[in-house]
Amino acid sequence: MSHPVDRTSGTMRAAEASGGRAWSARAVQLVKSEQNRSADTHLLTVEAPGLQGISLYLKDESSHPTGSLKHRLARSLFLYALSNNWLREGMTVVEASSGSTAVSEAYFARMLDLPFVAVMPRCTASEKIEKIAFYGGKCHFVDEAGLAYGEAIRLARELGGHYMDQFTYAERVTDWRSNNNIAHSIFEQLACEAAPVPHWIVCGAGTGGTSATLGRYVRCHGYGTQLCIADPERSVFHRHWQDRRIQHYEGPPSLIEGIGRARPAASFMIAT
Ligand SMILES: *Cc1c(COP(=O)(O)O)cnc(C)c1O
Numbered sequence: 001m002s003h004p005v006d007r008t009s010g011t012m013r014a015a016e017a018s019g020g021r022a023w024s025a026r027a028v029q030l031v032k033s034e035q036n037r038s039a040d041t042h043l044l045t046v047e048a049p050g051l052q053g054i055s056l057y058l059k060d061e062s063s064h065p066t067g068s069l070k071h072r073l074a075r076s077l078f079l080y081a082l083s084n085n086w087l088r089e090g091m092t093v094v095e096a097s098s099g100s101t102a103v104s105e106a107y108f109a110r111m112l113d114l115p116f117v118a119v120m121p122r123c124t125a126s127e128k129i130e131k132i133a134f135y136g137g138k139c140h141f142v143d144e145a146g147l148a149y150g151e152a153i154r155l156a157r158e159l160g161g162h163y164m165d166q167f168t169y170a171e172r173v174t175d176w177r178s179n180n181n182i183a184h185s186i187f188e189q190l191a192c193e194a195a196p197v198p199h200w201i202v203c204g205a206g207t208g209g210t211s212a213t214l215g216r217y218v219r220c221h222g223y224g225t226q227l228c229i230a231d232p233e234r235s236v237f238h239r240h241w242q243d244r245r246i247q248h249y250e251g252p253p254s255l256i257e258g259i260g261r262a263r264p265a266a267s268f269m270i271a272t
Contacts, residue, residue, distance in 0.1 A: 019089075020085075020088060020089070023088070023089040024082055024085065024087075024088075027078075027082050027087070027112045028079065028082050028083070030111050030112060031075060031078050031079055031082070031108065031111070031112075032079075034065070034075070034108075034111065035075060035180065038064065038065060039063075040185055040189075041059065041060050041061050041062075041063045041064065041185070042059075042060045042063060043057050043058070043059050043060075043185075043186060043189040043190070044057065044058045044059075044060055045057055046058055055193065055194070055195060057186075057190070057198075059182065059185075059186055061182070064104070065107070066103050066104045066107045066131070066135075067103075068100045068101070068103040068104040068131075069100050069258060070100040070101040070103070070104050070166075070258075071104045071107075072174075072181075072182060073101060073104070073166065073170055073173070073174075073207070073209055074101055074104030074105045074107070074108055075104070075108060076173035076174050077101075077105065077164050077166060077169060077170075077173050078105070078108045078112070079173070080169060080172070080173035081162060081164065086162050087112075087114070087162055090114070090115075091114060091160070091161050091162055092114065092115040092116070092117060092156070092159045092160070092161030092162070093105065093109045093114050093115070093116045093117070093161060093162055093164055094116075094117045094119065094152050094155050094156040094159070094161050094162065094163045094164065095116075095117075095118055095119065095152060095163070095164040095165075095166060096119045096120070096148035096149045096151070096152040096163075096165075096166075096167070097118050097119070097120055097148070097166065098120060098121065098124065098145065098206075098257065098258065099118075099120060099124050099125060099128035099257065099258075100128070100257070100258050101166050101207075102116075102118035102120065102128070102132050102137065102139075103128060103131045103132055103135070105118070105137070105164060106118065106131070106132045106134075106135035106136065106137030107135045109135075109136070109137065110135050110136045110137075115138070115161075116132075116135075116136070116137035116138065117137065117138045117139075117140050117155060117159075117161075118132050118137055118138070118139050118140065119140045119141075119142060119148045119151050119152040119155060120139060120140075120141065120142070120145075120148060121141070121142060121143070121144060121145045121148065122141040122142070122143060124139075124141075125257070140155060145253060145262070146262060146263075149167070152165075166207050166209075166267075167207050167265035167266060167267055168265070168266040168267055169267060170207030170208060170209025170212070170265070170267040171207070171208055171209050171212035171213075171267035171268075171269050172267070173209070174209060174212075174213045176212070176213045176216040176217050176220070177216075177217070177220055181213050181217065182210060182213055182214065183213050183214045183216075183217030183218070184217065186198075186201070186214075187217070187221075187223075197223050197224065197225060198225050199224075199225065199226065200225065200226050200227075200228055201214055201218075201225055201226075201227050201228070202228045202229075202230050203227070203228075203229060203230070204229065204230055204231070204232075204256070204258070204259030204260070205229050205231060205237050205259055205260075205261075205268060206258045206259045206260075206261065206265075207265050207267045207268070208237075208265050208267045208268030208269060209267055211227060211229050211268075211269070212267065212268075212269040214227055215227050215269070215271070229241075231259070231260055232254045232255060232256045232259060232260035233254070233255070233260075234249060234251055234252055234253060234254045234255065234260060235249060235254050235259070235260030235261055235262075236248060236249035236261060236262055236263055236264055237260065237261065237264060237268060240264045240268075240270075241270060244270075247263060247264065248262060248263050249261075249262045249263070250262075
């Protein structure tokens with residue numbers, strides 16, 4: 001074992017390090033406890049008389065504690081950041097978000113007693129803004145959605161905070177192989193059905209995190225399930241998928257909140 005030459009400062013360094021460790025361990029514990037207290041979301045059956053012989057299910061991601069579809073993602077982003085030691089006591093968490101992710105992130109930031117700032121377009125629904133404020137978060141507005149990323153980076157730097165960056169990290173924050181992810185949940189909930197392995201799973205893409213998790217899970221478990229991404233009209237994802245040279249969609253934003261984007265997110269994984 002090596003010992004620091006200067007014992008006094010060495011001890012202080014050790015104390016600081018263990019203080020940081022203690023905060024971090026407690027923070028991880030808090031996030032995990034929230035997960036342990038929370039029930040899974042429902043897999044609902046949908047009557048579709050026009051689709052004879054086809055069973056249709058809807059995974060309802062709105063029944064999380066924050067009511068946000070991005071609750072699972074926010075929890076995973078926090079756990080990932082904490083496990084990487086990117087988040088320390090008192091650090092401001094900054095995110096670029098069209099709304100839903102920020103609502104759930106504000107909830108987790110408050111749980112860990114961290115200031116939270118959402119960088120979002122001025123046109124964001126007032127209901128979202130109120131929810132973020134309800135969880136103690138602040139909103140910082142930009143004139144267009146495309147400006148949010150750069151502004152979030154700038155703000156995090158200025159505040160000595162951490163830019164969560166859902167559009168880069170969504171695909172890797174989830175433990176896609178096994179438990180506590182949306183794919184595992186869906187397959188467990190289908191286990192007693194007449195056809196427990198679905199022919200198709202259809203999902204939208206915002207960050208691409210959900211589709212990456214579903215696709216990886218299906219391959220990892222050797223299922224024959226096909227994955228279809230339903231991408232709204234004013235989105236770059238389906239254009240980019242058809243022609244990789246297309247990196248941008250010019251025009252008004254997607255009409256469906258949370259899915260469809262003007263540029264392919266780094267976390268949107270395309271199988272080549
Ligand atoms: C976020 C979201 C999804 C899933 O998007 P990813 O960010 O790609 O995981 C799907 N539908 C809606 C309505 C959403 O808000």
